[in-house]
Amino acid sequence: MNGFLKDLESVELNDRGMAWMEELCHVSLSTVDVIDQFMKSRQQVKGSWVGPLGRHVLDFGHLISQHKLAKKLDHIYAKILGLSIRRPEEAHGHSTQRTVPRNTSPIPPDPTQEPDIISFGDDVHAIMTRLLSDDTSFSMISIVGMPGIGKTTLAKLIYNNEAVVDHFPFRAWTSATDWDELFKDLMGQHIDYKAPRSWKTEERMRQKLNAFLKGKRYLIVLEDASIVNFLNELVRTLPDASNGSKMILTTRSMRLPSKLQRGSVHHSVQLRGDDESWALFTHSLKVNISQELVKLRREIVRRCGGLPVAIVKLADVLSQKDATIEEWSSALQQLNQGQQLWSYTLSRINEDLPLYMQRCLFYFSLFPQDFEIPARRLTVLWVAEGLVQAEGENEAPEDVADRYLITLIGKGMVRVTKNKLNGNVKTCLLPDALRRYWSSKALQATFLQAGTNTKSESSLGTGMIRRLTDHLDKGDVSFDHIHGDHKTTSASVQPLYREVVSFLSFDTQEGSKPGEDIGNFLHRCISSSCLLLLRVLDLENVFKPKFPEALGKLTRMRYLGLRSTFLDVLPSFVNKLQSLQALDVKHTNITTLPSPIWNMQQLRQLYLNERCHSKVMPQPSVGSSSTLRVLVGLLVDEEIPVKDGLDRFFNLRKLGLTCRLPSSQQEAVIEWVQKLNNLESLRLKSIDEENQLWDLDLKPLTHHVNLSCLCLLGRLKNPSIVSEFPHSLIELTLSGSELEEDPMQTLDKLPNLKVLRLLAKSYTGKTMVCSLGGFPHLQVLKLWKLEQLEEWNIEERALRALWDLDIRSCKRLKMLPEVLHHRALLELKLTDMPSQFATLNEDH
Numbered sequence: 001m002n003g004f005l006k007d008l009e010s011v012e013l014n015d016r017g018m019a020w021m022e023e024l025c026h027v028s029l030s031t032v033d034v035i036d037q038f039m040k041s042r043q044q045v046k047g048s049w050v051g052p053l054g055r056h057v058l059d060f061g062h063l064i065s066q067h068k069l070a071k072k073l074d075h076i077y078a079k080i081l082g083l084s085i086r087r088p089e090e091a092h093g094h095s096t097q098r099t100v101p102r103n104t105s106p107i108p109p110d111p112t113q114e115p116d117i118i119s120f121g122d123d124v125h126a127i128m129t130r131l132l133s134d135d136t137s138f139s140m141i142s143i144v145g146m147p148g149i150g151k152t153t154l155a156k157l158i159y160n161n162e163a164v165v166d167h168f169p170f171r172a173w174t175s176a177t178d179w180d181e182l183f184k185d186l187m188g189q190h191i192d193y194k195a196p197r198s199w200k201t202e203e204r205m206r207q208k209l210n211a212f213l214k215g216k217r218y219l220i221v222l223e224d225a226s227i228v229n230f231l232n233e234l235v236r237t238l239p240d241a242s243n244g245s246k247m248i249l250t251t252r253s254m255r256l257p258s259k260l261q262r263g264s265v266h267h268s269v270q271l272r273g274d275d276e277s278w279a280l281f282t283h284s285l286k287v288n289i290s291q292e293l294v295k296l297r298r299e300i301v302r303r304c305g306g307l308p309v310a311i312v313k314l315a316d317v318l319s320q321k322d323a324t325i326e327e328w329s330s331a332l333q334q335l336n337q338g339q340q341l342w343s344y345t346l347s348r349i350n351e352d353l354p355l356y357m358q359r360c361l362f363y364f365s366l367f368p369q370d371f372e373i374p375a376r377r378l379t380v381l382w383v384a385e386g387l388v389q390a391e392g393e394n395e396a397p398e399d400v401a402d403r404y405l406i407t408l409i410g411k412g413m414v415r416v417t418k419n420k421l422n423g424n425v426k427t428c429l430l431p432d433a434l435r436r437y438w439s440s441k442a443l444q445a446t447f448l449q450a451g452t453n454t455k456s457e458s459s460l461g462t463g464m465i466r467r468l469t470d471h472l473d474k475g476d477v478s479f480d481h482i483h484g485d486h487k488t489t490s491a492s493v494q495p496l497y498r499e500v501v502s503f504l505s506f507d508t509q510e511g512s513k514p515g516e517d518i519g520n521f522l523h524r525c526i527s528s529s530c531l532l533l534l535r536v537l538d539l540e541n542v543f544k545p546k547f548p549e550a551l552g553k554l555t556r557m558r559y560l561g562l563r564s565t566f567l568d569v570l571p572s573f574v575n576k577l578q579s580l581q582a583l584d585v586k587h588t589n590i591t592t593l594p595s596p597i598w599n600m601q602q603l604r605q606l607y608l609n610e611r612c613h614s615k616v617m618p619q620p621s622v623g624s625s626s627t628l629r630v631l632v633g634l635l636v637d638e639e640i641p642v643k644d645g646l647d648r649f650f651n652l653r654k655l656g657l658t659c660r661l662p663s664s665q666q667e668a669v670i671e672w673v674q675k676l677n678n679l680e681s682l683r684l685k686s687i688d689e690e691n692q693l694w695d696l697d698l699k700p701l702t703h704h705v706n707l708s709c710l711c712l713l714g715r716l717k718n719p720s721i722v723s724e725f726p727h728s729l730i731e732l733t734l735s736g737s738e739l740e741e742d743p744m745q746t747l748d749k750l751p752n753l754k755v756l757r758l759l760a761k762s763y764t765g766k767t768m769v770c771s772l773g774g775f776p777h778l779q780v781l782k783l784w785k786l787e788q789l790e791e792w793n794i795e796e797r798a799l800r801a802l803w804d805l806d807i808r809s810c811k812r813l814k815m816l817p818e819v820l821h822h823r824a825l826l827e828l829k830l831t832d833m834p835s836q837f838a839t840l841n842e843d844h
Contacts (some may be wrong), residue, residue: 027585057337087407120150124157127248127267131158131219131685132167136242140235142225142249143267148309151250154269155221158248168219168246176224177230178747179205186220201669206237214239218246225249252348252411266757268410271306271431280308284315285321296328302370303335305431306415310341342433349437350414359387360404361413362442364430366469366504372417372427377540377561379405380582380605384536384559385502398604398629398653421755421780422709422731465496470505482521497525502536510543519546526550540564540584552576563587563607570594578602585609586633593634601627609632610658610685615639630657632683642668652676658681663695663717670699686714693736700724708752712737722746735759742767748798758787766812767791770798782806786813794819803827807837816840 052434068324079435127141158164174185183205190212220238223233231249238245256460274282278297281304321327335341350358360382367373379401382388388400405425408414413434418426430438441578442448449465470482477496507514518539525531525550534554538561539545545565552573557580564587574583575596580606583597593614597603604627613635628649636642637660647668655676659669666686673682682704687695696714701707702724710725710732719739723746725732730752734743738761747756748770754777766788772795779801783789789810794817805820808831815836820826830837 025436045746054670069090073559077437089710094126120154120157121415123154123267123269124161127154127158128161128164130265131164131246133244136244138245138247140247140249140264142264142266143269143411144249144251144253144266146252146307146345147348148307148342149269149271149412150308151269152223153308155223155248155250155633159219159221164219168217170213170216171219171220172218173221173223177227182234183209192347206233209526210239214241214244216241216245217243219246219248220246221250223250225251226253253767266410269412270409271412271415272311273306273415277301277304277306277311281315284312286316286319290323290723292325293323293328296332299332303332303430304341305433306431307342307345307412307431310433313341333538342437344432346437350441351433353411356387357404358438358441359445359447361408361430361434362445362447363387364435365439365442365448366467366502367429368471368506369432369435370429372429373505374427375405375425377538378428379538380561380584381502383604384581386535396629423754455650463487464499466499466501468497468500468503470503470507472507472509481524483517497530499533500531501533503531503534504536504538505542505545508541508543512544514542515544515546518542519548522551523548526553532556539779544568547571547573549573555579558582558602560584581605583607585612602666603628605630606632606634608635610656611635613637613640626651626696628652630654634658635660636669637663639827642672647672647675650675651678653678653775654681655679656681658685658687659696660687660689663697666695666697670697674699677704678706679704679711682707683711684713685711701726704728725750727751729753731755733757733759734762737762739763740765742769744768744770744774752775753778754801755780757782758784758786761788765786768793770794772796772798774798775802777801780806782808783810784808786810789813793818805829806831808832 033780041372071753080451102559127143130139130141143154159171165171172186174182176182176185176600179202186209216806222231222234235247238247250285279302281300283693292716300314304314318328318331321331346798352362363378363382363385364373379398382401382404383397388397388404390397409428413430414428415431415474416428420426429435435687439448446466459550465478469480470476470478472483473479481496505514505515505518522531527550531554534557536559537554537557538559540561540563542565544567545562549572551571551646552575553579555576557577559582560577561582561584563584565585566589567585570585570590570593572594573641574580575594579602581598581602583603584605586606586607586609588609590609590611592610593608593612595614597606598614606628609631610633612633618830629652631649631652632654633656634640635658636646640646655673657669659666661669663686669684673679673684682700682701684696686694688694693714695717696712698712698721699718700721701710705725705728707728708730709727710729710731713733713735715736715738716722719737719741722737722739722743725747727750729750730748732747732753732755734757736759737743742765743763747753753775756775756778759782763786768786768789768791770793774795778799781799781802781804783806785808790812791814801821803825804827806829807816808829811832812833813834821840828840830840
């Protein structure tokens, strides 16, 4: 054991050259050019995040195609990129030594010994696009991420890129934190340091640096920038020249001094995904990996957690072991759950992380290991627990929670496991090493329990529990209380559960037992005056939980999560929960919503199941109407008042309605929608008495400047509104619209559209044309059940960013547009299509 850990700690993380590339293939310059063109076009579809979760980070949410060829090209390009950037002469067959340009300060050795990362193609291209743009103003790019994630490596790849060398006549690299060191790094080759140094006051050095840089286009890289005052002084010293000069910072913090915010952007370096982690691991190995050893892929990837420095460490250590599954398995078992792999990162990880964000990371320990947490679930729990702190009076807690998640992902502490098609986060998790680290911190901070005695790391011990989770783990002290003998006395639970503020169950077993266990446990706890402080009750995916009437005593509850529980009736005690902020009964069988719900003063989010309606709807008071921000899944029929009822909810950000109303009675709904100026997401569905799509009347939405997601299901009585959609749209879905004129001719003018779904009977014409240069940013296109469509043409430079095309049941379509046959990186799905499309599926 000790020998293994010693090997681990002594790992060298230096650059081992590019010999691997010679073994793979001999790449000609023309091949490099071809691949570069492929990846430049691919970068267009891997842009920055959009939508509510993505306004704060540059080029963050990469939408990565699952196409096998695309993955191979990603890896090949990154390798070739490394070869061309750091070994340009090698590509020509020349010496591998490189002469430092005269006006360049050399890069010092990397103190963190970060690895050479093969998957930096997108990052390099994104930053170089900004560096080499026609923008002549001075700007700053901060490369943000946790220690060991590759910030310095990325900066080196850019700094030494030949295009960057050619573009900036003067380049300098420094990690200085005072003026003497900075001046030496930037001016050392131009000043005689042996001369008398009486002139070397800070003011004189600033004057000389300003005079030297004046008129030059320069690039300065400041490594590990952390001292705010020093950074401010440096920026004030630089000459005010409009020649495209730039500065790159590598930093763990996403916050720049206020004076530097303008004209500055953040580029977050992310933890690697599973495929990227495995590619880097196999590249870093010094031995060949057999098919048998591939069986350990999942465990290796999990232990490394996507951190490049950990991946390379593990690869180097395993390279020294016999290449057998027994030897490698034994070595992996000796690892302390990845802690040694993350030792350097963990030692510095929370130096600049405020307590309120640490508490958000504590919350991840409540979820099972490797559980992919839905972002919407995580952020609503943070809000309900009071873990977010608004910075402005008008800042909504949901927006703060979104910002926190973005920041933690941007710092590399949280890994995104799935993105939505529009680029927003769908699910995320903490890498295993970080999860254990923050779990131990949570225990020390009494976040999980008031006492400190623990039965095991996975249990909550014998102290008073503050946050209770049911993982169906028999090692947890709560397991027997929830799933054991229900005849035990209420007094036996009283010492443990008096101070519980949240209860999350992950009992997803089938049958009635989970629901009965939950009901019995809740009854015994409340009977012994426990759980009375409960803020969160999250039973998502627990099958039909039973609720005692006594739950009405839990008047402090802010979040009740019953999604996917298949409940038939909403418990009557809900009416008494006047502190409730969020109620989620999506994917249940509940059809009736108690009318008192509408008068809850604190309610902010209400998720229903599209069949849920309210027969009587009292007029909401001023407080309730102003707080509700999310209303999704409500069925509006003739029994629910809209005018002087629903239309008093005027501050909605997200609205989803199913209307069972004749078009003559939809006017009140449409008038209400017109007044919702803060809408970011709108879903309207019109159905008849037989639940078939019906007429949908709608007025222009041009003035909804914040609307990014729009879904319309039903026949558009006013087809011209398609030409009056707001330019803010990022995602658009049409179904049953029965448009007779080609919608592509209008929709291609939406400048920000990235996802377009034209579903069954949305278009009834025979011909569809994507015009010259149209849809400049569209990435995902789905064409389903367009039964009359026969011909589809794509003109030059249209759909340039498209990477995901899904065509289903368009049985009269004769052929795929010729231009798409040559898109090697296109993810193509063809389902229930004519026989001539069969070979296309095989080719992709």
